[in-house]
Amino acid sequence: xxxxxxxxxxxxxxxxxxxxxxxxxxxxxxxxxxxxxxxxxxxxxxxxxxxxxxxxxxxxxxxxxxxxxxxxxxxxxxxxxxxxxxxxxxxxxxxxxxxxxxxxxxxxxxxxxxxxxxxxxxxxxxxxxxxxxxxxxxxxxxxxxxxxxxxxxxxxxxxxxxxxxxxxxxxxxxxxxxxxxxxxxxxxxxxxxxxxxxxxxxxxxxxxxxxxxxxxxxxxxxxxxxxxxxxxxxxxxxxxxxxxxxxxxxxxxxxxxxxxxxxxxxxxxxxxxxxxxxxxxxxxxxxxxxxxxxxxxxxxxxxxxxxxxxxxxxxxxxxxxxxxxxxxxxxxxxxxxxxxxxxxxxxxxxxxxxxxxxxxxxxxxxxxxxxxxxxxxxxxxxxxxxxxxxxxxxxxxxxxxxxxxxxxxxxxxxxxxxxxxxxxxxxxxxxxxxxxxxxxxxxxxxxxxxxxxxxxxxxxxxxxxxxxxxxxxxxxxxxxxxxxxxxxxxxxxxxxxxxxxxxxxx
Numbered sequence: 001x002x003x004x005x006x007x008x009x010x011x012x013x014x015x016x017x018x019x020x021x022x023x024x025x026x027x028x029x030x031x032x033x034x035x036x037x038x039x040x041x042x043x044x045x046x047x048x049x050x051x052x053x054x055x056x057x058x059x060x061x062x063x064x065x066x067x068x069x070x071x072x073x074x075x076x077x078x079x080x081x082x083x084x085x086x087x088x089x090x091x092x093x094x095x096x097x098x099x100x101x102x103x104x105x106x107x108x109x110x111x112x113x114x115x116x117x118x119x120x121x122x123x124x125x126x127x128x129x130x131x132x133x134x135x136x137x138x139x140x141x142x143x144x145x146x147x148x149x150x151x152x153x154x155x156x157x158x159x160x161x162x163x164x165x166x167x168x169x170x171x172x173x174x175x176x177x178x179x180x181x182x183x184x185x186x187x188x189x190x191x192x193x194x195x196x197x198x199x200x201x202x203x204x205x206x207x208x209x210x211x212x213x214x215x216x217x218x219x220x221x222x223x224x225x226x227x228x229x230x231x232x233x234x235x236x237x238x239x240x241x242x243x244x245x246x247x248x249x250x251x252x253x254x255x256x257x258x259x260x261x262x263x264x265x266x267x268x269x270x271x272x273x274x275x276x277x278x279x280x281x282x283x284x285x286x287x288x289x290x291x292x293x294x295x296x297x298x299x300x301x302x303x304x305x306x307x308x309x310x311x312x313x314x315x316x317x318x319x320x321x322x323x324x325x326x327x328x329x330x331x332x333x334x335x336x337x338x339x340x341x342x343x344x345x346x347x348x349x350x351x352x353x354x355x356x357x358x359x360x361x362x363x364x365x366x367x368x369x370x371x372x373x374x375x376x377x378x379x380x381x382x383x384x385x386x387x388x389x390x391x392x393x394x395x396x397x398x399x400x401x402x403x404x405x406x407x408x409x410x411x412x413x414x415x416x417x418x419x420x421x422x423x424x425x426x427x428x429x430x431x432x433x434x435x436x437x438x439x440x441x442x443x444x445x446x447x448x449x450x451x452x453x454x455x456x457x458x459x460x461x462x463x464x465x466x467x468x469x470x471x472x473x474x475x476x477x478x479x480x481x482x483x484x485x486x487x488x489x490x491x492x493x494x495x496x497x498x499x500x501x502x503x504x505x506x
Contacts, residue, residue, distance in 0.1 A: 002196050004029055007019075007029070007264060009021075010269045010271045011033075011269070011271050012232065013043060016041075016428070018223045018449075019227055019445035023453060025226055026453035026454065029227075031262065035233070041270070043215070043216060051333070051342070052339070059085070060206040061439075064439050081337055083335075084203065088318050090321060091321040094108035103296070107223045121143060121501075124144040124145065126139060133170055134169055135164045135168065136165040136167075159298070159353050167320060179258060207336055209339045209474075210340070237252045237259065239269070240281050243282060243420070246422070247347050250263040250267075259450070269424065270429075272431070272433070273430065273431055274292040291410075294406075296406075297395045297399065297430075299354050299397060300354065302370075304350075305373060306345055307347070309346050310381070314405075316332070318466045330348055331349035333347045333348070333349060368392050400429065427460065429441050435454065
């Protein structure tokens with residue numbers, strides 16, 4: 001590499017590793033620093049006692065052709081499985097097909113409940129709720145309280161950690177239009193001959209046979225083979241800038257060999273943008289730091305339970321709408337890939353949406369395994385006493401949270417970085433505080449690499465899932481630039497109580 005400082009990449013998740021790989025393709029020197037001991041960010045595959053866990057579930061499906069080509073450049077075709085897409089909704093002991101169909105829904109609801117849903121819908125149409133500014137009022141006004149409470153309320157509140165009447169209605173309109181869940185529910189109860197308005201979701205997707213982490217472990221190997229460094233267990237403690245020259249000059253990293261400074265011509269950051277601002281040296285202005293401190297995240301933990309294969313199910317995951325259980329979704333890792341599980345048994349991953357530091361997050365692994373086991377038995381998905389073992393995986397900052405101030409906060413940070421540190425490039429989900437999927441996070445990195453290597457002027461902030469929703473066959477976007485994949489606006493809070501995990505891959 002000679003004396004050329006090249007590019008430092010913060011984080012070895014999909015965005016960070018894609019950026020490194022693409023820079024090397026263009027002949028640019030690069031170094032990658034990842035705080036965790038494993039690569040992949042939230043797209044890692046965690047291995048415990050020979051079992052492999054996919055954190056959150058990662059379908060490899062994209063409409064971005066260059067991302068598709070990238071995947072198959074990293075992994076040979078034989079390492080991909082083609083898997084059927086199947087998810088169902090669990091409510092009061094019954095499993096509802098998703099998207100819903102008339103026969104299944106009517107059989108599960110029963111005639112009496114179906115009539116009540118129709119009556120509830122009629123009342124809502126005659127006397128709609130006065131306040132439709134929030135998710136609960138908007139949805140119940142259009143579909144009735146009973147359908148809303150069955151298919152919308154409980155799961156939404158589990159995911160975002162607050163009452164549905166505190167979530168903004170504009171997200172409901174976009175979310176429901178995109179996924180067509182509401183129309184599918186209504187069509188299930190009153191089927192019509194012409195169903196062309198109900199969008200079909202993808203029916204199958206690709207999946208690396210040993211999980212998504214396989215992609216990023218192999219990518220890391222190839223990045224290293226091309227002469228770059230990928231240092232895990234190495235945190236970026238500071239990002240140094242020259243206020244006079246208006247650019248970043250390097251980073252300070254702390255790893256197994258101690259702390260050192262690394263010079264850089266460019267820095268690509270997939271660490272949470274709030275933590276990037278905190279790491280700047282000299283510090284950003286008070287207004288920028290305040291905006292960074294005001295950004296929030298939703299965190300995530302998985303409790304993986306080993307059970308006999310007879311308690312397997314064909315779904316990739318089941319959405320738990322039962323309000324008596326805290327679990328939000330249940331993955332069957334064996335349905336993602338038989339290579340993730342062992343003969344004669346499968347592993348069910350119970351997913352809990354939490355805030356880092358809250359009561360659930362602080363529970364011991366043993367307590368969480370006991371809770372998950374009890375809930376799995378309570379829901380009737382396994383027989384009592386069959387759980388053989390359990391493992392807990394915590395994932396901080398899994399989802400950026402969007403309150404009424406987040407857009408202002410991001411705009412202030414983005415604008416200041418563009419003016420004062422134009423060679424500092426945020427990419428990826430947390431790097432841009434945007435609820436992107438893996439493929440769109442990768443695309444932000446690809447465009448950034450071209451900007452650095454060739455002086456291109458791609459606007460990476462225009463990469464937005466809403467323009468081309470990735471699980472629908474038809475284009476579902478409306479052209480607006482928003483959060484990325486649909487996420488609601490939530491009430492702002494007065495202070496930031498969440499900790500810092502600088503350097504985590506994104």
